[in-house]
Amino acid sequence: MFRKKPNLNERLDALEDAARIGEPYLTDEHRERLERVATAGAERRALSAEHTVVGFFGATGSGKTSLFNAVVGEDLGKAAARRPTTSSPLAAIWHPDGSEELLDWLGVEDRRERQGEFAKNAGPLILLDLPDFDSVEASNRAVAERLAGQVDVLVWVSDPEKYADSVIHDQFIRPHANHSAVTLAVLNKSDLLAERDIDTVADSYAGLLRDDGLTNVQVVATSTLTGAGIDDLRGAIARVAKAHNAQTARIEADIVSVTERYTGAKGGGGVDKHAKRDLDAALTKAAGADRIAEITAAAYRKRLRQRTGWLLTSWITRFKPDPLRRLGLREEADELGVHRTSMPELDAASKAVANTGVRNYAAAVGEGLPHEWSAAVADRSEKISAALPAELDRAVARAKLPAEPSKGWSILTVFQWFALLAALIGVLWYLLVAFVPGVLTPVLGTDLVPDVEGWPLPTLLIMAGLLIGILIGLITAVFGGALGSGVKRRTRSAIQKEVASASETTVVEPLLAIREDYSRFAERIAVAAG
Numbered sequence: 001m002f003r004k005k006p007n008l009n010e011r012l013d014a015l016e017d018a019a020r021i022g023e024p025y026l027t028d029e030h031r032e033r034l035e036r037v038a039t040a041g042a043e044r045r046a047l048s049a050e051h052t053v054v055g056f057f058g059a060t061g062s063g064k065t066s067l068f069n070a071v072v073g074e075d076l077g078k079a080a081a082r083r084p085t086t087s088s089p090l091a092a093i094w095h096p097d098g099s100e101e102l103l104d105w106l107g108v109e110d111r112r113e114r115q116g117e118f119a120k121n122a123g124p125l126i127l128l129d130l131p132d133f134d135s136v137e138a139s140n141r142a143v144a145e146r147l148a149g150q151v152d153v154l155v156w157v158s159d160p161e162k163y164a165d166s167v168i169h170d171q172f173i174r175p176h177a178n179h180s181a182v183t184l185a186v187l188n189k190s191d192l193l194a195e196r197d198i199d200t201v202a203d204s205y206a207g208l209l210r211d212d213g214l215t216n217v218q219v220v221a222t223s224t225l226t227g228a229g230i231d232d233l234r235g236a237i238a239r240v241a242k243a244h245n246a247q248t249a250r251i252e253a254d255i256v257s258v259t260e261r262y263t264g265a266k267g268g269g270g271v272d273k274h275a276k277r278d279l280d281a282a283l284t285k286a287a288g289a290d291r292i293a294e295i296t297a298a299a300y301r302k303r304l305r306q307r308t309g310w311l312l313t314s315w316i317t318r319f320k321p322d323p324l325r326r327l328g329l330r331e332e333a334d335e336l337g338v339h340r341t342s343m344p345e346l347d348a349a350s351k352a353v354a355n356t357g358v359r360n361y362a363a364a365v366g367e368g369l370p371h372e373w374s375a376a377v378a379d380r381s382e383k384i385s386a387a388l389p390a391e392l393d394r395a396v397a398r399a400k401l402p403a404e405p406s407k408g409w410s411i412l413t414v415f416q417w418f419a420l421l422a423a424l425i426g427v428l429w430y431l432l433v434a435f436v437p438g439v440l441t442p443v444l445g446t447d448l449v450p451d452v453e454g455w456p457l458p459t460l461l462i463m464a465g466l467l468i469g470i471l472i473g474l475i476t477a478v479f480g481g482a483l484g485s486g487v488k489r490r491t492r493s494a495i496q497k498e499v500a501s502a503s504e505t506t507v508v509e510p511l512l513a514i515r516e517d518y519s520r521f522a523e524r525i526a527v528a529a530g
């Protein structure tokens with residue numbers, strides 16, 4: 001789909017958004033760089049767009065000020081009754097109307113107006129003579145560093161002795177490697193070289209600048225003593241001023257400089273779905289789902305025996321503690337999430353399983369993210385791991401455990417009572433015949449113990465009652481054992497469901513929030529980068 005390229009104001013807004021989104025993750029230095037470029041760019045855009053600001057930067061002894069005076073056409077230091085301190089920049093201004101606020105923003109107090117034009121069609125122009133950027137005075141260096149981030153065009157002035165100084169290249173030139181379009185390089189004091197060596201040294205200087213990352217930067221060899229190259233430098237400055245795009249090019253270069261380390265980084269989109277599944281499996285294991293499944297099955301068998309076992313013996317099982325309630329587990333789900341079990345705290349092995357699961361998931365979340373965000377994922381996962389045992393305990397408490405036999409088994413309880421009643425009737429029958437036969441005479445006549453196929457009826461009642469009770473108890477015991485595997489399976493499923501829900505809120509959402517922050521950050525960086 002065609003997307004309109006963002007304008008410079010939109011890019012600056014996006015950069016400011018990126019700095020805000022990245023605040024919890026970026027180092028103070030990197031965040032401040034983003035904010036500084038966004039703020040400085042917006043402030044520069046709000047000031048005079050007509051004036052092109054050119055700053056002369058150089059090391060001590062490079063002849064920068066003499067070169068500045070030669071380009072201006074007058075020694076402005078001598079022209080002033082009093083030059084401010086050496087840390088104060090000096091401005092030569094052509095067409096000063098509208099430059100006041102811009103110079104205030106630049107912090108330049110020493111302002112010298114020039115008559116006429118710097119060059120034909122060059123338009124409003126400000127040249128700045130700046131303190132040496134390698135000065136031993138911290139204030140001088142600070143001014144040079146500040147204005148290196150504010151001027152529209154940078155003129156690097158060096159000389160045959162210091163042009164290869166690694167400190168100058170590493171600390172001052174290389175940080176502005178993306179500013180080729182608004183950079184001019186000068187090899188001053190060329191009179192110190194033999195005529196045949198000037199081009200060789202200039203080419204060497206240009207090669208070092210290319211190594212710094214400055215492409216297509218031509219080195220102008222100058223000499224304030226002989227006047228060589230002064231007109232060439234004036235012409236180069238005039239060409240930049242005539243283009244009237246130095247301000248925009250400078251801001252764009254600043255944006256590229258602070259966004260390049262983030263552009264092209266992966267990390268958007270979702271996380272492999274298998275990562276969540278593996279996390280839930282690890283946490284379910286750590287929560288003791290297998291052990292709880294065994295306990296639930298044992299509780300199911302106990303309760304089934306209590307309900308359907310032989311009534312003469314099943315009452316004994318009531319004196320045994322319920323396996324679930326002994327550990328503070330309940331078959332009812334804890335809907336409010338406030339119940340805690342009485343299960344022992346996770347042992348070292350279970351904690352290791354849980355921590356490994358969280359770390360593996362964190363690794364999947366952090367995959368492709370820049371160091372700042374992947375480190376934040378790792379840090380947050382450690383905090384999550386510390387709180388995980390309590391969360392898993394609550395998840396287990398929330399699980400609805402299938403320990404209670406269904407109501408359908410109650411019909412066997414009824415049969416057990418009928419069987420017991422039949423046996424008791426048989427026993428009572430014999431007792432009455434033995435001790436108070438007269439009670440049965442009105443009902444049975446003279447045959448107080450009738451038989452069926454040669455078996456006394458009371459005996460049949462006793463035998464049937466006992467055998468049916470025992471048989472039902474044995475059958476339900478067998479079925480209880482067989483149904484235990486299903487109870488185990490449903491228990492694991494119930495616990496896994498609650499653990500998956502807990503992991504979503506406790507692990508997944510906090511970690512994915514970091515990844516989503518980076519996605520938003522990357523999107524705004526992409527807009528800022530254009």
